[in-house]
Amino acid sequence: MNDRQNEAKGDENTMAGDKQIGLDELLALARASSVVDGPCACIVDPHGEWSRIQASFPEQDMRPVGTLVDDPYVEATFAEFHPDGTHYWSAAAPIALRHYPYNRCTVVRCAQCGRAYLRYVEAGGYYAEPRIRAMNPNLIVDARA
Ligand SMILES: [Zn+2]
Secondary structure: OOHHHHHHHOOOOOOOOOOEOOHHHHHHHHHHHHOOOOOOOOOOOOOOOOEEOOOOOOHHHEEEEEEOOOOOOOOOOOOOOOOOOOOOOOOOOOEEOOOOOHHHOEEEEEOOOOOEEEEEEEEOOOOEEEEEEEOOHHHEEOOOO
16 A cells, blocks of 8 residues: 555544645635536535435545644634524535534545535544545635634
8 A cells, every 4th residue: 555545544533634734725625626527426416505424435536635633732612603594504505614524524536526515523422433525615704603
């Protein structure tokens, strides 16, 4: 196995992809992702809203791009941002920088098709569930925490 494969295999707890992504770069990634056409194994469902990462998801094709975590030494807020009545699971929920769960996300990009995704691990008392969401540039907001 070469280094690239090792890197792609890493999970959210590794430091691969700890480059910080700002608003402009996030928008650029989302715009580039949203115009990708054609089939790919990574679009098992539209990922318009948060969804659990299925076992069939092509992890091996995901490359870390960076992180939305502000400061790893400060606990990120659990406050969500829903000014228009959306909720966590809404496909129309804002992708709000500095708000939960985006303040815990890493950004990955599919090496096959170029689509980019947000992902993080939702940790409850007795479980940890990896979740993923597609990046829609129209939903990205730079909201004050
Ligand atoms: Zn893909």
